[in-house]
Amino acid sequence: MASHCRVLVVIRRKLNPLFASYLQKGDLVFYDTDYDRIVNHVGIYESSNKMINATSSKGVSDTDTNNSYWKPRYVSP
Template structure:
C-alpha cells in the first residue's frame, strides 16, 4: 500500500511539473525573450546596447526586437502611442514616471501581474511592482504602442 501511494505521489508530482513547464513555455513571447535576454544588464546613462542601458535605451531596444521604432528619450516616448488607464494595462504597454520632479523622466515596459521591467539606475535591468511605494507615487501614465496585431504577435500570453 505504501509503495502504491509513493508511486501515485511521484506520478502526480511529475504531471504537475510537466504542466508548469508547458505553461512557462507558452508565455515565451518575443517581449519576454527580449527582456529576459538582457535582465541584469548594468545601467549606463545614454546606453542603448546589451553592454548597458538607460531606461529609454532599454525600451527602445526591446521594441526594436518587436519591429517598433521608439523615440530615444522617455519624455518623447510619452508622446507616442495611445493613453491607457492603469487598470487596463496589458503586456508591452509603456509605463512612465516622474522621478525628478520635472515631468516624465523614467519609462519601463509593463510585463503583467502588476509588474514592469526597466533600467534601474542602481540595479540595472530588473522588474518591480507598480504598487511599490516609490513608483506608485511617481506614476504619470501609460501608453499603448503595440497595435492589436503587434500585441497578439509579440506580447500576448498563450
Template sequence: MRFVFFVLIIAFYIGGCSLPQNVNYTRINHNIDKEVRLRTIANEWKKTPYVLGGTTKRGADCSGFVQSVLAQFNTRIPRTTKTQLASGVKVSRAKLKTGDLVFFKTGRGPNGMHVGIYTSKSKFIHLSTKGGVREVNLNSSYWKNRYIGARRY
C-alpha cells in the same frame, strides 16, 4: 481490369475526402507568449549600465532600452521619454497589458521622467539609473506615487 483500377482510384480519392477525426485545438494566449519573449529579451540586457543617450547593451538610458526592446517586436517608437509619452495610445492603469509603456515623474534625467515596459500582475521592467534591467512592482510606494501614465503602441 481497367474497371477495377478505376474503382480503386475513386475509392482512394473519396476516402481522402472523409471528415477529419476529432482534433483538440489549443488556445494560444498571445499575451503570455509576448510576456515570455519580453522577459527573455530583458534578461539579455540585465547587466547593461545606465548611460544617458545610449541605446545598446553596452550602455543605455531608460527610453533607449524601451525603444530597442520594442523594436524587437517590430514596433517603432520615438527616442525620448518625453516623445514616447506624447505619442502612442493613452491607456488607463486598470487596463494595462503586456508591452504597454508606463511613465513616471522621478525628477531625474534631462526631463525628470522615467519609462518602463509593463509585463503583468502590476510589474514592469526598466533600466535602472543604478544600472541593469530590473523588474519591479508598479504598486511599490516609490513607483506608485510617481506614476503619471501609460501608452500602448
C-alpha cells in the same frame, strides 16, 4: 539628459491613452522620478503590476509598479 526627457514626452503624447488598470504586457509605463512634471523614466509592463525596469543602481529587474516608490511617480496619459 534633457534631450532624452523631451523625446520621451513626444513618444508619450503619440501613444493612445492608457490607464493603469488597462495596461497590457509590453506597454510602456512612464514615470516622473523627480516630480518636475517631465517624464524621465520608462519601464515595460509585464503583468500583475510588474514592470521590467533598469536602473544604474540595480541593473535590470522585475519591479512592482504599486510599491511606495513607483506608484506616486506614475505618469498617467
